[in-house]
Amino acid sequence: MVKEELYITVPSVFRCPISLDVMKSPVSLCTGVTYDRSSIQHWLESGHDTCPATMQVLPSKDFVPNLTLHRLINLWVQSSTLRPGSDSPRLLVAKSPAISEVRAKLLMEKIESESCVDSLTKVAEFVSCSEENRRFIVRFGDSSEIIASVLRRKCVEIKALEMAVRILDLILSENGVKERLNKLILESNQENNFLSSIVLILQNGSLNSKTESIRVLDSIALDSESKRRIADSQNLISVLVHLLKSNDNEPLNDAVVSFLTNVSITRSIKSQLIQNGAVEILSNSLTEKSLKMLAILCACPEGRSAISSDPKCAAGIVERLLKVSKTATEDAVLVLWSVCCLRKDEKVKEEVVKGNGVTKILVVMQREGEGNVRMMCRDLVKALRAGCKDWTLGSYETRTTHIRP
Known part of the structure; x- marks a missing residue:
């Protein structure tokens, strides 16, 4: 039968401020701070002339044994250690915390x-x-x-x-x-x-x-x-x-x-x-951050050309148009406006119409009030109507079918 193991917490005063282990030979500097002998010797022999805990400059690097603390630690160790052969649970010192x-x-x-x-x-x-x-x-x-x-x-x-x-x-x-x-x-x-x-x-x-x-x-x-x-x-x-x-x-x-x-x-x-190939990669996962990136890239002709040449991009943007935050919706509208109104890409216009884009753009236009986004929505609806003879409002449930640019 395996004996039960119980962990005991070490009083903080028994731990060396440098190693955080229980001190075996506690010694005190002139600042009054006590360390384990091996730890403070290593500190001083490394060329330091300060007390590690207080960073006070030491007028003297001498240290003296802290006999009182040494006795207390010994008494604590003896009281926490069970005699061999005992059937009681085995006591273990709790693991020291992270470095000091x-x-x-x-x-x-x-x-x-x-x-x-x-x-x-x-x-x-x-x-x-x-x-x-x-x-x-x-x-x-x-x-x-x-x-x-x-x-x-x-x-x-x-x-x-x-x-x-x-x-x-x-x-x-x-x-x-x-x-x-x-x-x-x-x-x-x-x-x-x-x-x-x-x-x-x-x-x-x-x-x-x-x-x-x-x-x-x-x-x-x-x-x-x-x-x-x-x-x-x-x-x-x-x-x-x-x-x-x-x-x-x-x-x-x-x-x-x-x-x-x-x-x-x-x-x-x-x-x-x-x-x-950033446009194609962003089009595969149209997160809100991806829409922001596409809105930046569509500011240059190469970006608009890349977006237009990727059939998944415009369709994906239309699909996400009313499912993202207000800021991301504005980014999506900017991308569509750039390729439909600035670049005047007829294939993209067809993709937008197929995805019920006109209705969704009207919804965005209604809730935007005045401003650049509403103006871009107005331009988009005009461009989509002019470029696609068979355009119709889709079946998207909305009360905005009366809106006309």
């Missing part, structure tokens, strides 16, 4: 000098535990620069790159982090190595690390110059479009489309997207 703040400081210093996977993994676990831990890491020195430097180094194993990206993704929401990353990567002209590491993760990393990498990229694309420089570097557009085409992971695809929407600010970037 002091240990996190030591790991960050180690990461600054070498891209150690183990150190990065432990820091990633630390920042994922709580918002307080994330704030602590952000307040610690140049944490953003230290982690970003891992991605700027050469010949770093991909696991270390993934851990660095995970840490950055976790601390992005903290005050000032996005701005510091933008300055570190772009103003220092070191984006090439950084983006090369990101592309490597996008090509060979896990699904989670790919999603995190894209969120990090999105966070540093803060202005038109940074958006342009990021999008035009390292063949990034083709890599991202390939990601959209080759996987069906919704969080990853959402992150990719959001990023591409954010950086598609120049004719060159839009052309790259269109040439890499």
Whole structure:
């Protein structure tokens, strides 16, 4: 019969502030803080002259045994340990929590000098535990620069790159982090190595690390110059479009489309997207974010041509027209208006009419009131009537059949 195991909680005062393990030989610094002897010796021998817990400069590095605490720990251990042969449940010390703040400081210093996977993994676990831990890491020195430097180094194993990206993704929401990353990567002209590491993760990393990498990229694309420089570097557009085409992971695809929407600010970037087949891929999954992306691409002639040449696109947009949010409906109307009224594509007009598009456009026109969307709806109805002799209002249940442009 297997004996039952009971876990006991260790009093926090018995744990070393550095290792978080029960202290075997507690010693106190002149600041009054007690540590396990082996942990504080390692700290001081590493060249530090401060108390790890308080960061006070030490006037003396001497420490003295804390005999009282040592006796209390021994008494606690004896009372918590059952004699051999006992039939009572076996007591086990509860697993120590994530690394301490002091240990996190030591790991960050180690990461600054070498891209150690183990150190990065432990820091990633630390920042994922709580918002307080994330704030602590952000307040610690140049944490953003230290982690970003891992991605700027050469010949770093991909696991270390993934851990660095995970840490950055976790601390992005903290005050000032996005701005510091933008300055570190772009103003220092070191984006090439950084983006090369990101592309490597996008090509060979896990699904989670790919999603995190894209969120990090999105966070540093803060202005038109940074958006342009990021999008035009390292063949990034083709890599991202390939990601959209080759996987069906919704969080990853959402992150990719959001990023591409954010950086598609120049004719060159839009052309790259269109040439890499973005329109066809977006047409296969007309989410609200996809509609936003199509609304951006239809602003240039190549985009309107690509949308017109894809028979599924216009039909899918009409089908989704009244099933999405107000903003997405406006994007859908803009795309239809661009290909039907600007490009005047007769085949697209026929597809819109076949999908009961006239009735749906009238519904949108009625609820929009005055504004650009209503004007585009009016233009669309006129274009559809002029281009299709056999157009009729469909059977869609609505009270808007009296509306005429």
